[in-house]
Amino acid sequence: MTTPAATVGTIPEDRPVGLWTDALRRMRHSPAALIGGTIVGFFVLIAVFAPFLAPYDPRIGSLAESYLPPNAEHWFGTNVQGQDVFSRIIFGSRLTLGIAVLSVVLGVAVGATLGSVAGYFRGWVDALIMRSVDIMLSIPGLLFAIAVVSWLGRGIIQIAVAIAIVNVPIFARLLRGSLLSLRDADYVVAARSVGVRGPALLLRHMLPNAIGPLIVQATLALATAVVDAAALGFLGLGPPDPRTPEWGMMLSDTYRYLNDAVYLAFFPGVAIVLSVLGFNLLGDGMREALDPRLRR
Amino acid sequence: MTTATEAPVAAPIQAPGGGEPLLRTEGLRVHFPITQGLILERRVGAVRAVDGVSLEVHRGETLGLVGESGCGKSTFARAVIRLVDATEGRIFFDGTDVTALSGDGLRRMRRRMQMIFQDPYASLNPRMTIGSMLAEPLSVHGIASGAEARHRVERLIETVGLPRNAVNRYPHEFSGGQRQRAGIARALAVQPEFIAADEAVSALDVSIQAQIINLLADLQREFDLTFLFIAHDLSVVRHISDRIAVMYLGEVVELSPSKQLYDQPLHPYTVALVSAVPIPDPKVETRRKRMILRGDVPSPANPPSGCRFHTRCWLRRELGDPERCVVETPELRQLRPGHGVACHFAEELMGERRGQLTTAAADHSDARTTDDEEAVGPTDIEPPPDPLDLLPGDATQH
Structure with missing residues (x-):
């Protein structure tokens, strides 16, 4: 290597721009991502600082004060047991976000592993995994979650696991699809031709490029997890302690009194809708930012 | 033309210079x-x-x-x-x-x-x-x-x-x-x-x-x-x-030193390819005739019998559609040192009849382009930087 070719063209001397940095920069310019991120951030803050924000203990009510409409002391009113709805919603965000995050983390971990194995090894392993996935996907998600909760028993962890199990086939199928298309991508073939094999090929060349859609799907899955958790709570499959401030349980506690006290259903409903909207907007924004076809 | 030069070679066509290839x-x-099939995948082709x-x-x-x-x-x-x-x-x-x-x-x-x-x-x-x-x-x-x-x-x-x-x-x-x-x-x-x-x-x-x-x-x-x-x-x-x-279509039809391939291609497919290369001289370009291949490239899943090029071959048409092209698969034959051609009738393009045949074929294909059937030229060929004098009509013009 004695005679270097003439250098062609230059590239600006500033800091190299990685793909994630670039995606983040694009997200800052996307209204959907900004609004979604703000809403999600808002709920995260509430969940973290719940003990400082809530004026009352969410589990303790005084029957003397039951059934109060919104007023200066109880901003969102009180329920039948006289518990402060405002405090319950604030503490409920912890449960909801916790279940959502836990279920998605579990779902991604298991689903991505199965998807990688199927997409990388193919053959009968792939056939086995994907047919199981097909069977799981043929069962309606909520019904499946109900079945799992009644099998595992009621409880917060059980709910998260149930929702995670519902999510597993979605992530498995998504990642497998990305990996299959990446197997024949020129840069993967090129890596093979310079001698890269096995786990290195999967971990360095394929997974990093398949992860974008997975992240988007995970964000959107957070939104469905919130709804599913609320639905399980509403259907009476929430945590066994009836005092637990879970948004779905709060809804189901109050629907009998809907004619007299709309506000009881209104506030948990708004909380659910807002958090779902936040995660959805954030997911859409991320999709735009991470989509390679939309890159400048 | 005679078949005297027809000397089939068993080994791949050697490059001039020979030696053990890399x-x-x-x-x-x-x-x-x-x-085909979802669960039991049957091989259908x-x-x-x-x-x-x-x-x-x-x-x-x-x-x-x-x-x-x-x-x-x-x-x-x-x-x-x-x-x-x-x-x-x-x-x-x-x-x-x-x-x-x-x-x-x-x-x-x-x-x-x-x-x-x-x-x-x-x-x-x-x-x-x-x-x-x-x-x-x-x-x-x-x-x-x-x-x-x-x-x-x-x-x-x-x-x-x-x-x-x-x-x-x-x-x-x-x-x-x-x-x-x-x-x-x-x-x-x-x-x-x-x-x-x-x-x-x-x-x-x-x-x-x-x-x-x-x-x-x-x-x-x-x-x-x-x-x-x-x-x-x-x-x-x-x-x-x-x-x-x-x-x-998955086969080598002609193999030759580079200059020879351009100066005198011997396979009708190569002749058509080379003739389709545009010449960056408007005078020559308007007057010269191109040989236009008709029809699509046949599917490699179901290639034509005999010579795979026979469905689109201008030389076969000029020679009155001989049956041999459909029946017999041509071998890559060494017709000149280091120059192999897989065509039964490549010798036709070696002698004086070459000019006659190519001109006639070009005339026919040009005339036929106005037919309702759309002519398909060799795809993917991009303009080269310099002129090529291939068809006899061109040789006199620069």
């Missing part, structure tokens, strides 16, 4: 199965991407490989590098049968043969910096690590003419030409002897194409490389190749 394929076939190719590439030589899209030239290159498995036939690299290799043997062989890819936008991992991409082959093969690897990466980047600060950059920060240089650097990283360049310049601007071709030529001289240069652009191939093989 790369030799024997009856290489790559068939992709077509399957095969796409015969490469169907019996025997070629030799000699040390230090550049063998050009041309043909229409889908004729199997890329698949051939990938099979040689063992990126797709050969269905049949053997590949010898420096005397070793590559098709028999696996595991570490294959990995070691990959140090010696590399590939440059067509699309510089698809061939670089978008999540890896150029530096780590170039360092990877070094560590995979245990060539160098640490400071030594960094030093080598820097020299590679210099060798292909990329700016020094490219090391920490991601592919999307580069232009197409720069990316292709990065791809070339990756191929050079393991210090190979043989490089298959699969349409290495087709995706680039014409001005950048020249830069990259010159770079490849420089590298060949400096590192004593052997090239298999695949392209659909005849002028590019002619510029860089010592010999050229023309492929049609």
Whole structure:
């Protein structure tokens, strides 16, 4: 290597721009991502600082004060047991976000592993995994979650696991699809031709490029997890302690009194809708930012 | 014409100069199965991407490989590098049968043969910096690590003419030409002897194409490389190749030293290809006649019987549709030293009747282009930089 070719063209001397940095920069310019991120951030803050924000203990009510409409002391009113709805919603965000995050983390971990194995090894392993996935996907998600909760028993962890199990086939199928298309991508073939094999090929060349859609799907899955958790709570499959401030349980506690006290259903409903909207907007924004076809 | 010159050769056509070739394929076939059924996949046929190719590439030589899209030239290159498995036939690299290799043997062989890819936008991992991409082959093969690897990466980047600060950059920060240089650097990283360049310049601007071709030529001289240069652009191939093989539907139909192939192609398909190359002289261009191939390229899943080109062959039409073309598969016959042709009637194009035949065919095909049936010219052929005097009508005009 004695005679270097003439250098062609230059590239600006500033800091190299990685793909994630670039995606983040694009997200800052996307209204959907900004609004979604703000809403999600808002709920995260509430969940973290719940003990400082809530004026009352969410589990303790005084029957003397039951059934109060919104007023200066109880901003969102009180329920039948006289518990402060405002405090319950604030503490409920912890449960909801916790279940959502836990279920998605579990779902991604298991689903991505199965998807990688199927997409990388193919053959009968792939056939086995994907047919199981097909069977799981043929069962309606909520019904499946109900079945799992009644099998595992009621409880917060059980709910998260149930929702995670519902999510597993979605992530498995998504990642497998990305990996299959990446197997024949020129840069993967090129890596093979310079001698890269096995786990290195999967971990360095394929997974990093398949992860974008997975992240988007995970964000959107957070939104469905919130709804599913609320639905399980509403259907009476929430945590066994009836005092637990879970948004779905709060809804189901109050629907009998809907004619007299709309506000009881209104506030948990708004909380659910807002958090779902936040995660959805954030997911859409991320999709735009991470989509390679939309890159400048 | 006589059949006296017809002397079928068993061995692949030798390059003038001979010697033990660096790369030799024997009856290489790559068939992709077509399957049907969801659970029990039945094999219902095969796409015969490469169907019996025997070629030799000699040390230090550049063998050009041309043909229409889908004729199997890329698949051939990938099979040689063992990126797709050969269905049949053997590949010898420096005397070793590559098709028999696996595991570490294959990995070691990959140090010696590399590939440059067509699309510089698809061939670089978008999540890896150029530096780590170039360092990877070094560590995979245990060539160098640490400071030594960094030093080598820097020299590679210099060798292909990329700016020094490219090391920490991601592919999307580069232009197409720069990316292709990065791809070339990756191929050079393991210090190979043989490089298959699969349409290495087709995706680039014409001005950048020249830069990259010159770079490849420089590298060949400096590192004593052997090239298999695949392209659909005849002028590019002619510029860089010592010999050229023309492929049609998975078979080599003509193999010849580069100049001879342009001056006097002997396979009717090559004649049509060369005649379709535009000439950058408007006077010549308007007056000369082109030979237009009619019809689509037949499906490689169901190639025509006999000579695969007979469905579109102008020479066969001029000769009154002889039955032999449909019935008998032509062998690659050596008609001139180092010049092989797979056509039963190639001798017709060697003597004085050549001018008569080509002119007549060009007349016919030009006249017929006005028919309702749409004429399909050879696809993918791009304008070359200089004129070619092939059809007799042209020869007198410049």
